[in-house]
Amino acid sequence: MSARDDILGAIRAGKPAMNAPAPAVPSYDDGYPQDREHLTALFAERLTTMGGIWQAPTDGQNLDDALQEALADKLGKPFEDAVIASNVSEVAGNRGINENDDPTTLHDVDIAVLRATFGVAETGSVAFTEKELTVNAVAYLAQHLVVLLDPAEIVTNMHRAYQRDDFAGARYTVFHTGPSATADIEGVLVRGAQGVRSLTVIAATANA
Amino acid sequence: MSTNQPDPAATIQSKTATREPQPRPAKAPDGKRVDHARSAKQFLNAPEHAKSHDTRVWAMRTKRDKQAHTIEEWEELRELASQIKTHTLTNLGSYLEEFEANAKANGIHVHWARDGAEHNRIIHEIFTDHGVKSVIKAKSMLMEECGFRHYMDGVGIEIIETDLGERIQQLDGEDPSHIVVPPVHKMRSDVARLFAEKLGSDPENDDAHYLAGAQRDATRPLILDADAGMTGANFAVAETGGFVVCTNEGNADLSANVPNLHVASIGIEKLVPRVEDMGVFIRLLSRSALGSPITQYTSHFRGPKQGGEMHIVLVDNGRSKRLGMDKFWSSLKCIRCGACMNTCPVYRRSGGLSYGATYAGPLGLILNPSFDAHRYSNLPFASTLNGSCTNVCPVKINIHEQIFGWRQVLAEEGHLPWTKKTALSAAGKVLASPKGYRAAIKTTNSALKHLPRWALYNRMNAWGEGREMPTPPEHGTFHDWYKRNRLSGQTKATTGSDSR
Numbered sequence: 001m002s003a004r005d006d007i008l009g010a011i012r013a014g015k016p017a018m019n020a021p022a023p024a025v026p027s028y029d030d031g032y033p034q035d036r037e038h039l040t041a042l043f044a045e046r047l048t049t050m051g052g053i054w055q056a057p058t059d060g061q062n063l064d065d066a067l068q069e070a071l072a073d074k075l076g077k078p079f080e081d082a083v084i085a086s087n088v089s090e091v092a093g094n095r096g097i098n099e100n101d102d103p104t105t106l107h108d109v110d111i112a113v114l115r116a117t118f119g120v121a122e123t124g125s126v127a128f129t130e131k132e133l134t135v136n137a138v139a140y141l142a143q144h145l146v147v148l149l150d151p152a153e154i155v156t157n158m159h160r161a162y163q164r165d166d167f168a169g170a171r172y173t174v175f176h177t178g179p180s181a182t183a184d185i186e187g188v189l190v191r192g193a194q195g196v197r198s199l200t201v202i203a204a205t206a207n208a
Numbered sequence: 209m210s211t212n213q214p215d216p217a218a219t220i221q222s223k224t225a226t227r228e229p230q231p232r233p234a235k236a237p238d239g240k241r242v243d244h245a246r247s248a249k250q251f252l253n254a255p256e257h258a259k260s261h262d263t264r265v266w267a268m269r270t271k272r273d274k275q276a277h278t279i280e281e282w283e284e285l286r287e288l289a290s291q292i293k294t295h296t297l298t299n300l301g302s303y304l305e306e307f308e309a310n311a312k313a314n315g316i317h318v319h320w321a322r323d324g325a326e327h328n329r330i331i332h333e334i335f336t337d338h339g340v341k342s343v344i345k346a347k348s349m350l351m352e353e354c355g356f357r358h359y360m361d362g363v364g365i366e367i368i369e370t371d372l373g374e375r376i377q378q379l380d381g382e383d384p385s386h387i388v389v390p391p392v393h394k395m396r397s398d399v400a401r402l403f404a405e406k407l408g409s410d411p412e413n414d415d416a417h418y419l420a421g422a423q424r425d426a427t428r429p430l431i432l433d434a435d436a437g438m439t440g441a442n443f444a445v446a447e448t449g450g451f452v453v454c455t456n457e458g459n460a461d462l463s464a465n466v467p468n469l470h471v472a473s474i475g476i477e478k479l480v481p482r483v484e485d486m487g488v489f490i491r492l493l494s495r496s497a498l499g500s501p502i503t504q505y506t507s508h509f510r511g512p513k514q515g516g517e518m519h520i521v522l523v524d525n526g527r528s529k530r531l532g533m534d535k536f537w538s539s540l541k542c543i544r545c546g547a548c549m550n551t552c553p554v555y556r557r558s559g560g561l562s563y564g565a566t567y568a569g570p571l572g573l574i575l576n577p578s579f580d581a582h583r584y585s586n587l588p589f590a591s592t593l594n595g596s597c598t599n600v601c602p603v604k605i606n607i608h609e610q611i612f613g614w615r616q617v618l619a620e621e622g623h624l625p626w627t628k629k630t631a632l633s634a635a636g637k638v639l640a641s642p643k644g645y646r647a648a649i650k651t652t653n654s655a656l657k658h659l660p661r662w663a664l665y666n667r668m669n670a671w672g673e674g675r676e677m678p679t680p681p682e683h684g685t686f687h688d689w690y691k692r693n694r695l696s697g698q699t700k701a702t703t704g705s706d707s708r
Contacts, residue, residue, distance in 0.1 A: 014532025159487035171511035184373030188416035195458025
């Protein structure tokens with residue numbers, strides 16, 4: 001007998017003989033703000049508690065300037081020298097990412113700029129699929145991550161997030177909630193454990 | 209990098225840093241029974257470590273409560289999670305078949321392993337086929353169960369742990385002591401000494417930021433050079449054939465996305481039926497574990513990346529057998545959050561290594577005996593049965609009842625040590641007879657008053673180890689008091705030193 005048949009056979013022979021139907025899962029989001037503005041404010045608040053940075057561009061400020069304002073003092077080198085890999089049309093960057101790039105070649109990226117497919121107000125999370133990432137590893141090998149998020153794409157909570165169809169279509173879907181972090185050494189919170197050292201989210205309407 | 213700069217206030221010379229050496233409880237040799245009480249005592253012999261451990265573990269429990277209290281539907285979520293798991297486990301065969309079919313349709317290679325040895329062999333074969341020499345790996349309790357790293361050591365394939373805590377334990381040649389925070393028993397001075405020796409960092413600098421930075425810098429080249437990546441899975445979704453991995457460091461995403469080959473080890477109990485179910489579990493998992501709303505990274509893998517190859521090994525290793533155990537099958541609902549460990553007074557004070565097993569704390573008491581009843585026969589006694597574990601469990605496993613259940617099973621199967629068996633059998637007879645009980649209390653109280661210390665505090669009396677016996681009441685037993693004050697018609701109660 002194959003291991004598969006053995007295991008399935010043992011499961012069927014031993015499993016508890018009871019009829020336990022799957023429960024319906026409610027959405028639990030009646031208490032969330034109905035309007036975009038308040039939901040975005042809630043998202044920004046939760047993102048901040050998870051160590052992320054919320055950057056709302058001031059009137060007339062372009063995204064390149066917003067980017068510089070957010071990261072200039074975090075790089076440990078002049079902003080002009082930073083390797084910026086951008087996947088969004090709004091920011092030019094100075095390094096391209098192509099679908100067939102060997103992931104290890106992305107190790108020199110200082111700042112990756114990506115667009116999130118949606119956000120979750122409950123936790124301040126942003127979601128990506130392989131489509132937004134182009135090369136999945138860029139979101140982890142880069143030193144800093146900058147994320148454009150359309151406020152119209154913020155859902156209330158995790159139940160609503162999982163009702164979206166992204167998960168069925170994509171090979172890889174990931175929530176980022178703040179930067180890489182660890183508290184493995186005596187409970188001290190350290191940001192920038194193995195992945196990005198900072199995560200900045202900038203509100204930016206998607207060009208349809 | 210700026211974040212790696214030492215913080216002078218936090219270095220080893222500061223008053224708050226300890227120079228106390230890390231306690232190393234003895235591990236039972238192969239084939240021998242684990243002696244939790246003895247190892248716990250060895251841990252407690254390092255008071256600063258013991259206090260630090262208790263404080264940090266309890267802090268996680270406190271943060272968990274704070275998170276739980278912010279969510280009105282928390283108790284409903286626990287009930288839903290429990291019901292979804294019951295539904296899945298009672299239909300596990302069909303959900304596994306659905307998962308396998310969908311995963312294959314997505315281009316994933318699916319393997320099945322009856323036990324740890326088969327799991328290790330299968331992965332060894334995959335690695336041999338691909339000429340793999342070095343592997344970056346995310347934390348997986350299942351791979352710990354299988355002794356995976358040990359096996360790979362033996363065949364000359366290098367495994368590099370990418371979770372900071374797990375890497376600390378790997379470099380130290382020590383097992384993880386907590387399923388979520390593997391080195392929670394270590395103080396930063398211990399890590400500073402270890403990293404100085406293994407990574408060449410400054411032995412006098414024990415700032416956590418500096419140490420985490422040293423590991424990041426040392427591991428990054430290994431990540432870029434690895435031939436394969438490995439992860440476990442927190443959940444597997446039948447409906448999509450995908451699986452979900454939760455980390456705070458992003459190390460699972462590095463392991464899975466940098467090398468072209470990704471192998472995931474998944475316990476067969478990790479199944480949930482639908483994507484929609486994930487909302488319930490993700491909302492519960494990190495809030496129960498660390499008291500954070502969600503892990504920094506929640507990653508859903510549903511197929512190999514562009515140009516990549518993905519393998520899944522579905523592992524039984526005693527799970528189908530446990531599914532057939534009337535009293536214990538619901539322990540398969542466990543989502544490995546560690547909340548029961550953080551709340552347990554015995555775990556907090558004895559440290560995870562004293563359990564001498566893959567799983568420490570309350571979940572360890574009910575999981576380990578199903579792997580090896582004799583070796584772990586002492587563990588179900590490392591509990592006060594206070595039920596706190598059951599109260600915080602996000603999937604509502606009746607943990608403390610199962611701990612008691614294992615005591616019964618182990619006694620019936622003859623796995624208890626002689627002193628425990630004899631003492632419990634005598635206690636059973638005494639407690640079964642009211643007259644015998646009263647006589648015994650009187651004798652004990654008198655004995656406690658008059659016996660010399662050596663007669664009370666010795667190896668035969670487990671209750672005399674690590675605690676003082678109570679002072680016997682001055683005015684006799686409760687029964688004496690009741691006879692005097694109640695049966696003689698008096699109504700005025702005297703609540704003096706004899707009230708207990």
